[in-house]
Amino acid sequence: MAEVRECAQCGTPFTPRREHARFCSTRCRVTWNREHAGVAAAPAVAIDWSVTAMTEAAGRLAAARDWDPARLAAAVAEAVWWVTLVDATLVRYHPRDYEAALASEDVRRRKTEQAL
Ligand SMILES: [Zn+2]
Missing domain, CATH: 3.30.60 (Wheat Germ Agglutinin (Isolectin 2); domain 1)
Structure with missing residues (x-):
């Protein structure tokens, strides 16, 4: 239910x-x-370094080869953490830009949501 x-x-x-x-x-x-x-609006610099951290975590995950399950689980958890943090910050502090980006044809929303 x-x-x-x-x-x-x-x-x-x-x-x-x-x-x-x-x-x-x-x-x-x-x-x-x-x-x-x-x-307290989130300062742009905080978003910038959060996006950088998210991008680096996703890069590490994408480059993972023959990792043991524990290391892979940690990499997945870190990437999900950063995606969640950036997503929540954008939803909270930049709702118009967020909605406009999601409505854009450049964003493959369904494919991204399925991947996540
Ligand atoms: Zn309502």
Whole structure:
């Protein structure tokens, strides 16, 4: 049975499509973020080095050859950590850019989601 949560913005029950989903819709997420925009925005430099760390972790994982399961599991965990951190930061602090990027044909969203 699918999990049901209460939207943090409007209170409507919804079935989350992502592990950390807090809102029933993009509209509610954007509204909540606008209302809470004054709360410590993530500095661009922090996003830059997070993206760098994410890229390096993905590169290490892509280059993994004949690694033992424990080392491979650690590399996967590190890559997932950085992807989650960058994704959550962009969703929280740059919702318009995030949505625009996902709507772009340049982003292979379904393929990326399947890979993750
Ligand atoms: Zn809602």
